[in-house]
Amino acid sequence: MISRYTSVLVSFLLLSFSLQAHENIFDKSMEDILAMESELKAEIGSRDGARNCLDSNTPVDVITYKQIESSGLLSLTDVLRYFVAGFNAPETSVADGSDHVRAFTLRGMSPDQVLVLINGKRVHTSALLHVNGVIGRGSSHVDLDTIALGAIDRVEILRDGAAAQYGSDAISGVINIILKGMGHKSSISTHYGQRSKGDGQKVEAEAFISRALKNDGFVNLSMEAIGEEQTQRAGEDHRVSPPTITSHVGIPESKSYKAMLNAEILNMDDLSVYSNALVNYRDSKASAFYRPAASNLVTKQGFLPQIEANILDYALSVGVKGTLGEHSTWNLSNSYGVNEFNYHVEDSMNYTLGTTSPTSFDNGGLKFVQNTTTLDFKKSTDILKIAGGIEFRYENYKINAGDEASYTNNNNFSIPSGSQGFAGFSPENEVDESRTNYALYVDSIVDLSKNLQLEVLARYEEYSDFGESTNAKFALSYKLNPKTLLRMSGSTGFRAPSLAQSFYSQTSSFVNSSTGELTTEGTFKVNHALSQELGAKDLKSERSKNLSMGTVYQPSKNLSFMFDLFFIEVNDRILLTQDIQTTKEQTLTYGVTAARFFTNAAQTKTKGVDVRANYQHFLHDNSKLDFSFWFNYTDNKIIDSRDDTSTYVEKVRIEDGQPKASVRLLTNYQINKFNTALNVSHFGEYYQAIGNEKYKFNPMTAVDLDISYNITKKSKVAIGGNNIFNAVPNKWNNLNGDFYGTNGIKPYSRYSPLGYSGAYYYLRASMEF
């Protein structure tokens, strides 16, 4: 009886299996077809237009707006960290400007080796230069948190060198943010959340307004307002009696207002005019280390300097595109962007001014301007596609001095000068420098056979300050069979030193973490007399070589695997030196006890692997299950260090400061009115050096959950959490300093990939109209 039953069951399953294996899409209902998803396409990586990511000759990934919404996250930096294995963005504290603009890395490389585009156009970087001991030290990069999430249709990530396509910076990869276009509904939404410890409350309100224009043109406006309370994870300060929490360690308090516009006006005679714009005003506050009464050289009262950053970021991109006969297109655009970063210090003082010192200071600011004009052409034939163009870019970098009280030493060289916490920019630091560059590029794709495609690119670029650079790339893809694609690419690249790296200078008081003593240290321009005395040389561009090879295997339409190996070599990598002690004479002359500057310090090698699997399971009851697995392993090594300015701390930061291994397991289950997103992020171990000692921090795993319910077709509520099981990094092991240590003010490493603020829970609601 049982045997007969089993036979019937097996027969049924075999029959059912064979019927389903031959199910034709035409037999599905209209509603089922409209519910189906098309292939994931991306424009990044080639000038051939959007193509299926699984057919791409270089590794490309896409995060869609639906995925962004169900993550419950409010910043693009967090979204990328959530979805992309190998993307790292630690949250820092007590690191001056770095607390307010989060550095991010791809494949453990420098933040300025990732190029960021919006709708295919280069985005300007932040004016901030990271000079403290953070991941990304010595770099300035795009401030991803200026971008309104509600404006994004998808984010495309190219995990390959692409300087031959896009120019400087595209060494570890390219992020292309595609804004929402036609067809999206207007909506409003709100979000409220807080940390499991009760602090870090976040409130967000968002509106997306879309207006259709003639011929499917559109105007979309996204607006967001976000207020965030600080989190407090500081340890007790043993410099005071009794030991008390005196400093702030955690996420800063901030308010951010963003607006983004994306528009396209179509003329059916083939011409279209497009534009996008963004503006972000952000006010962020974090503190320096507490100055105990004993170290207060004037009033003998303790105080906690608050460093406030006022950031204004705005950009406008306008273009026109059309066709030139059959299969030929052209595109002319201009993108202008500005980032202003202004410092204020509160609750502080300038010791050299004694009792007359103010307690609030305008410390001056930084400004970066970029304007890029591009003209592209494309032509396609049956077997050859060719694109080319020219680009002209202008950049300007400024430093504006603050109030005199913020920087003066009042002719007193025996005590630290300037406002405590962060000294203002002095007239000597002021700078107003510009440069231009132009580029010519060509990109060709040829179908060598039905299954073999070759893409060859070349780009010539000339900078007014750093001279010329010619780079090339080839990318080969071969369809071994309908289910298997083999791909390989090789390229050269470069990164011109940023204007900030060339011209930033500033001096400030620091607390020596070993002695507790206050010292005045500075970052100096390469051509400054002190830098030259200490051995600085003129900067050169970084040069890179990339090689990647991989395969895409699709055993069925709902299951795919990607495996890609990569090797990147960077020569003349620009690093900020460690603090070089000055002589007594130099201290008297320049007013600092230590100095640092930028130098082409090292050759680095990066190698690793990305493994991805995606599976989609559509059930007959209109429910859908999506799985995605991503493993990244990256190893960075300094192969050759030019001089002894790259010390052990920097070596550990580059080689071991970020997890080598990371995993993302993303699942999404949609049934009827419910959608559940459950994600697991795993970060491998990492290290931070203090002096000559290297300290290990254990791997971490975080779980994120978002459950949403469609109340009606147009309204939705959700409850969720990030890091719901409250994973926090381990504290320093066997380090017992006042500042960094198990029981120190900063008990956690600033390199922690997940930060250390713990679990975050939220509610969100949205409505379309």
Next chain:
Amino acid sequence: MKSIIVSFLFLLNTLMLHAYESEDKLKTVIVGKIAKYISWNEHTSDYFVITVLNNEFGSLFDEVYRDRSIKNRPVKIQYITNIEDMNSSDILFISQKNLHDIDEILLKTKDLNILTVSDLRGFAQKGGSVQLYFLGRNLKIIINIDAMKEKHFRVNNRLIRVSEILKGEDDDK
């Protein structure tokens, strides 16, 4: 051993379900699905004829509609490169290659009993009957109700429910 085989088959059974399709294939298939929910005034041919003007979907139309019927008539696919060459047809699919000639095409088909379908942006606003586009990874349909009425097509509510409805050339969506 038997239980392992049964379990494996059961698992495989659940795995072999819907998956993603290419954009071109989804557009090709939906053309026939839409036709099911539209009523023509008259059909003069023994076949249900779909004419593709300047095809850019390769052999997809042939593959999808091979041995298929719409409204109980076997489907016949015709490929033309010039609107002048069009014979009697039920549906005219206008590819994006026809961007520069769209006004002329719509003028020439205005008084014909032909359902015009295209994936050109602005097609429905220009007077086309049905426009297809992708929002993210999902296919969307825009129906120009006035254009349908002019041609005396009747549109089933089931199709209207899943479509964006455009009324008049200057209507806001």
